[in-house]
Amino acid sequence: MPETHAHSLSTSILLVIGVSIIIVALFTRLRLPAVAGFILTGALIGPYGLGWVDEVEAIQLLAELGVVLLLFSLGVEFSIDKLYQLRHYVLRAGIAQVGLTVLICAIGAGLLGYTLAQSLALGMIISLSSTAVGVKILKQREELDSTHGRFAVGVLLFQDIMAPVFMAILPFLPQLQERGLIVAGSKLVFTVVGIAVVYLLARVVVPVVLRWIVVSDTREIPVLGSLFIALLMSYITQSLGMSAALGAFIAGIIISETPYSHQITANITPFRDSFLALFFISVGMLVDLPYLQANWGTVIAWTLSLMALKSLIVVGIGLAIRRPLRVGLLAGMALANIGEFSFVLMEQSRSANLLPPDLVNGLVVGTSLSILLTPLLLAGAYRLLARATKRAHWLSRLRAAHESHPELRDHVIIVGFGLNGRNLANLLRDLGQPFVVVEMNGALVREAQKQGIPVIYGDAAHPEILQAAGVEHARAVVIAVSDPISTRYTVRAVRELNPTVYIVARTRYVAEIEPLYAAGATDVIPEEFETYIEIAGRIMRLLGVENETRLQLMNQCRARHYQVLQETEEGVFAN
Known part of the structure; x- marks a missing residue:
């Protein structure tokens, strides 16, 4: 590697880390989500902002590791017991929320002139909400065990299950558009079979590797071994033409069934959080600030409309499963945003040329704005409910x-x-x-x-x-x-x-x-x-x-x- 290139990369990483620390620290003091701070960092110092970072592609390559480790940790933390405890919300509310959101958004996008593949991609992107933001807000308010908290967490758990499924399906949508349903469907079936074979083989190999890793007295070996398993499974699935993140998720699920899952989570968490921060910063670098300046009114209007739609869907589901209206309102506000996994789907759509660049720009900004607005809207909902319930009981x-x-x-x-x-x-x-x-x-x-x-x-x-x-x-x-x-x-x-x-x-x-x-x-x-x-x-x-x-x-x-x-x-x- 030439010295000038190495110096440029070092300078870019230093700028990225330094600026992100300042902005995220400010966001934390203002009790705003750190995700929005990382995205703002990328937008400010990226090619469409101040242009301080030259090595955008290298940073995006590091950011891909963040996505792989995110899916790996999601698989490791996958809990059948937790799903069973919240099965009523996961199986009923979760399926209904994701299914209705994808369907309504896909129909709406089709009416606006988008193709079937583009409409389905938009539905998948919009249907997901931010688990990190929702759980953090409910935890801060000590309401994870409340009725609306269990409602929201149950839906978020199902969304987390569907996120890797959407990541596996999305690469086939361009083929659906170009070659038709039969060809795309046959390839999808082949992919499912491939995933099953990889999973069965990994169930035999991964536990053996884990047992060898954890017996080592050297602290570095378990850490490196955990990273090696995640990256190896990602490489295998990517070589088979599937999503790299999907392979990491499969490895995580296998490890979740072993006694070593908690220690492995502790091993990879610092790496996951660091590379994931780079991922959100790289997403922010995609934000076209001149486009946003010219279309800010449209972006804000569409963002608020989609948040209102997602909230109304959750309220309707709450009433359908016979929960009080106030429970649906609070859960709806917590789930109104568009989540971090949606950024991964946006990046997949951009790489596959599935969605127009202007639309991706608008989605990135709108998603960031929805995450930023969630704590504010939820706080407003609490104040509204506190006032309304003193005079009327229709909310219950x-x-x-x-x-x-x-x-x-x-x-x-x-x-x-x-x-x-x-x-x-x-x-x-x-x-x-x-x-x-x-x-x-x-x-x-x-x-x-x-x-x-x-x-x-x-x-x-x-x-x-x-x-x-x-x-x-x-x-x-x-x-x-x-x-x-x-x-x-x-x-x-x-x-x-x-x-x-x-x-x-x-x-x-x-x-x-x-x-x-x-x-x-x-x-x-x-x-x-x-x-x-x-x-x-x-x-x-x-x-x-x-x-x-x-x-x-x-x-x-x-x-x-x-x-x-x-x-x-x-x-x-x-x-």
Whole structure:
């Protein structure tokens, strides 16, 4: 390699890394997605921007490694258990969201004059949402276990499954356009057979290689071995005329079935994140800033229209699977963007000359804008729901018939038939105390009915459901669900219908205590803090503290409404 070329490449990489650190650090301070910061970096220093980077092709070559490692890690982290836990959302909502989005967008693109192959490519690109952004926002708000969080994560899991499938199908779309359905279909079948053969052979070879790698005492060998397996599978599938990223995904799935998956994930994560950052920067370098300047109004209008379409599809699916409207709205906002895997499909479309360059430019900018807008739109949706639910209950509507229990008096209403709700119901039945369960999960409702437990199917945040449970005459309401948003709405609805009823609200986090008391809860039981009290009690017993003193200290801690944690230096509500 000539010295001048090496110097130029070093200079380009230094500029890319340096500028990206500054921009992404600024985006992090503003709580904006890092992906958008990397894309902005590429747009600014790329050939259509300031033109500081000369070695664009070399950077794009490194960026391809990021895609390979991304698919490899996706395969390694592939969890059958997680899919099973969210199977109702993955199999119903996920299939419906991807299928409807591809269909509607393909029909719309066809009406605009695009070919069948181009229309299908656009549908695939638009159907995917950003897993990184969606999960990060829900995790920051501690809502991964909420109803809308499980809804969104279930759909994102199915999209992650479909991403490598789309990457395998997309290269055949130009052949569909040029040679017809029969030729393209036969080649696709051949590809599927090839993938199956590669997978079966790899299932035999990869575990043997892994066992040899992990027994080494040298730290570098497991790291290099993990990278070698990912790149080797990519090379094999690429040599067979298939996607390189698909081979890495197959290798990841095989490794996910071995005991070494967690360590391998830890080994490749730094490499994956670094090369993936280069991938997003290389995508930003494709942004034609003069084109964007001339067509910014059109790009923004189309981006907002597509985000609205994706949100409406999710809302409609939510209503179809009998989830409250507010759940569909929040999940729809989290899924409204176009995701990081869409960039990979765009790059494939550009390389295959499937989509016009101007359209790819618009898609890159629109996708970046949608990712940037997601946290802002979701925050706006929370504020809108908080205001709307104080005056109207249509946001909690659930289209379902429910059995009424007007004869109940001085009873306990249990909201949620999970582990806590089930145990409480069994206790009350043993004590001979009247109670009724309100549950929104159809499987849990059927389980309660099998056990002879009185149950109402519906959303407890809706007044009509609470009235069917006899809330006006209830002695107590126990809210035992893990969804913080639903818990808050339910507390408010119960308090409006019965100002004197005793309301016990379960929450996972101490940060939810004050909002729940403000909504009208009589007592709040945070699992996070109760765990601390139980640990402290056992330590005091180990240290020989008398039972009376130990119980007194524990009760004082509860009576102070958790001031022990609130008086820490940063404060428990700092997050």
